[in-house]
Amino acid sequence: MKQAEFPDSVIEVKFGTWCLNIKRQIINDGIVEKELEPLLFKILSYLILNKNTIITRQNLIDDVWCQSYVDDNAINRAISELRKILKSPNQAALVVKTHYRKGYSFVPNVEFIESGYQSPNSNPVNELDSKEAAKPVAKKYTVWVLALLIILLASIVVSLFKWTATKNEVKIIDKSYQEEVLSMKDGSHSYLVLSPNEKNIAFIVSKGGVGNQLINKELDTGKEKSLSKPGYKLYPVGWSHNNNEIIYWQSNGLDCQVFIVDSNFSGESRYLFDCSHLPFSGQGVNDTSLVYSKFGYRNRDELAVLMNRNLITGEEYQISSPNLNSYGDQFLAYIKGKNKVVFERHQLDSSELYIADVEGGSQTHLYTTKNRIWTLKYHQGSDSLLWYDNVDRILYQYSLGNQKLLQKISMRGISDYSSTMPLNPSEMLAIEYPFSVRIHQLDLDNFNFKDMMPKDIYPFNAQNTDNGYIYYLFQDAQIVKLAVLDTTTGTVSIKSNSVDFREIRVSSDGEELLTIKANEIEVRDTAELNLKDTITIDGNIINVEYLNNRNIGYIVRGNNTTSNKSYLYDRETKKSILLPISNPIWFEQLSSSKYIFLSAQNKLQIFDSWNNLITHEFEISPVLYMHSFTLDGDKLFHSDGLNIYLYDFSLGFEVKAELVYTLKDNKLISQLSYANGQDSLSITTIETNNNKLIKVVEVPQ
Known part of the structure; x- marks a missing residue:
């Protein structure tokens, strides 16, 4: 493998008339500044670092794309785009040269600028003349004056920046809206796709069972046409550019294919290609x-x-x-x-x-x-982009011409929406939020599946314990609270009426919990929530788990050019140890020397820390909604969003995944938590209910 990343000491690279800023991933020729997308930055860096070598296509595939196969068109387009970016009036000379049937090479001479860089030919001590040396007091005075001037100028710049930022900050405007029902068919509406001419809307209506209806609705007349296929669920992808056809994908739970059909649903559907089982648009x-x-x-x-x-x-x-x-x-x-x-x-x-x-x-x-x-609309009249934030209930308008945010509108008098499509700042199509979140308990002895939650509670991040308690978070009037459910009596106790974290982990014995923020983990007891320890992380946390001996494992997100990193926090020494696990998404500890983790390539791998190698690898089922994992003792449970699989490592590491349960009744799994002492799973599910398609209109002032 050839060198693909700059040393940490290099901050800039000069070549031709360009200067490449490593940290910001931009190039500048003194007049024009251009931002490089991650792939182009990586290709350019790779060519520079291997300047005296002809880089083959296979080199690029192995070291830049890091894949076993990349389409030739993708490489051609990337090199072509890089050449376009490297062109400027000041840089007429060739930068990337093509060698026929061989590959590419980097042409200009290169100068690496390092942090704290000082020319080896310069010696500040020898350059002091006798006159300056004879006046040390005057020089010291000059240095202090310059330092004070720099501090003063810096203060002025910071003040101006803060004043400008405050002045340019877009304030939220409150506006009132009212709702008009467009469709209230018996079932759950979802997946809004607006036609390019804005005259029609495609969506689906589901009502239990296997199938559903794909509907094309005329917005002016309200007329509808529908398409359904026995045994299949249909989902809209998008429209043809001339509004005459609808592209959709269908699934029977096993196969997934994309089709195109005329928008009246009068002709035969034409097969286009196979797909995954995750919703997508185009x-x-x-x-x-x-x-x-x-x-x-x-x-x-x-x-x-x-x-x-x-x-x-x-x-x-x-x-x-x-x-x-x-x-x-x-x-x-x-x-x-x-x-x-x-x-x-x-x-x-x-x-x-x-x-x-x-x-x-x-x-x-x-x-x-x-x-x-989730969705976005281009508004031609104002040359702007419109989208709705269904968490904060804010309608955003962004100017493409000025490349800045124009306004943020707080929409009053409306319902919760799962899918929206703004038409303009005053009108929006929307689908009422149809989902309810529940916590179920699955008894693994008799597979009794029981709803554990009181009504009107919408929990998340449920954590099962060996002593029969389930800890969870829930939101009440925009305030997140921490609660605990006694699975024996069904009673709920509120542990905290307001928390500033959105994720927790609870020890298997139920005596301790971890509260997780963006870059901080707090260790608290569950009795009084007293703080026991704080772990501050340099970077953003993407996963935290309890490991053996109540040590804590966590993963820090990598950036565009670096991989995720996993750490073990030793509770005795209060030190974090970097684990040599390659780019993990999730990991847990099986024994003192063995860890199991999900790689970025969606494979479960067992890592032996004593021998520093991967000993076993498992293929997992394709995702149907989202992956979730839970481990306690030797038992690992995995869900693809619909099915639950068991890896029982007490039988050895050659074990195969065993399907133990499949959800029914329009439910999906968002999280698992296993309690070995109870031999039960707490399962956070998402269920779909009936809802309406509506039009939201601003109330005139």
């Missing part, structure tokens, strides 16, 4: 091309990438490069007049809004928000 951008989100990128079934697919030939190429430590890129909108695609990059702790052309070039980051951007 849109036709011309007569032959579909831009869509494709799951399974880099062999991770929950990681999506944007693809441009030719619907005639079936050829496709990727047009985005999400980092491995994320959930990838979700298609949001196609802007026909600009030939641009807008998409969300779903990071582990935030959502980023991007725009790019349909071939993947000119990718630009627009905005970052803490909550998901």
Whole structure:
């Protein structure tokens, strides 16, 4: 493997007229500054670091893409886009050279700038002349004056920055809205997809069982046409560019295929390609091309990438490069007049809004928000993007022309929504929130599946214990509370009426809990919630688990160019130890020397820390909703969102996954927690209820 990352000491690289800033991943020629997307930054870095070598396509596949196979078109497009970015009036000379049937090489001379850099030819001591040496007091005075001036200027700059930031901050505006019912069919409405001409809306209605209906509704007349297939569930992907066809995917629980059909549902559906079982969206951008989100990128079934697919030939190429430590890129909108695609990059702790052309070039980051951007609408009249935050109930409007946020509207008088589609700042299509979250207990002796929660409680992050208690968080009027459920009596006790964390872990004996924040773990007793220890993390935490002897394991998220890192926090020494586990998503401890973890490639692997090697590897079932794991003793349970599997390692490490339970009645699994002492699983489920399709309209002032 060739060198692919710069040493930590290198902060900039100069070549030709360009200067590459390593930390910010930008290039600057003194006039123009350009931001590099992660893939292009990695390719450029790789070429620079291996300057005197011809880089083959296989080198790029192995060391940059880090995959066993990459389509030639993807490599061609990436090199072409890199060359476009490296062009400028000041840089006419060739930067990346193609060697026929061999590969590529980097042409310009390179200068590496290191932190604390000082030219080896300079010697400040020898450069002091006798006159300066004879006046040390004057020099010291000058130094102090310069230092004070620098501090004063820095204070002025900081003050101006704070004043400008406060002045430019977009304040939330309160507006009142009212709701009009568009559809109240018996069943659950979901998956809104607006036609490009905004005259029709596609959605589905489900009512238990296996099948559902795909509906095309005219917004002006209210007329509807429906499509259904016995034994299959249908889901809309998007529309053709001319509004005449609807693209959808269907699943019978085993197979998943994408079809296209005329919007009147009068003709035969035409098969396009196979898909995963996760919802995705896209849109036709011309007569032959579909831009869509494709799951399974880099062999991770929950990681999506944007693809441009030719619907005639079936050829496709990727047009985005999400980092491995994320959930990838979700298609949001196609802007026909600009030939641009807008998409969300779903990071582990935030959502980023991007725009790019349909071939993947000119990718630009627009905005970052803490909550998901599920859907988005381009409003041509104001050249702006509209999206609704269904957590904070805020309607956002972002100007593409000025590349800044225009307004944030707090929408009053409305219901909770699961899916929305803004039409303009005054009107929005929406689907009422149909989900209820419950905690069930599965007795593994008799497989009795029991609902444990009182009504009107919406819990999350449930933790099962050996003493028969389930700890969980729930939200009440926007306030998160901590509660405990006695599974024997069914009584609930509130442990805290307000908490500032959204995730917990509880020890198997129920005596201790971990409260988890973005970069901090607190250890508390469960009796009085007294603080016992605080672990401050350098980075963002993506997973925390109790390990053996009440030690704590945690994973810190990597950035665009680095992998996730896993640590063991020793409770006795209060020190964190880095574990040599490659890019984990989740991990637990099986014994003093063996750890089991989920890799970024969706494989369960057992790592032997004594011998520093992976001893066993397990394929897991494809995700149907989301993966969840729980381990206590020798038993590991895994859910794909619908099914629950058991790995019983008391039988050895050659054991196969055993299917122990499958959920029914329109339920999905969001979390598992196993208590070995009770031999039971607490299962957090999401259930779908009847709801309505509505139109939200601003109330005139």
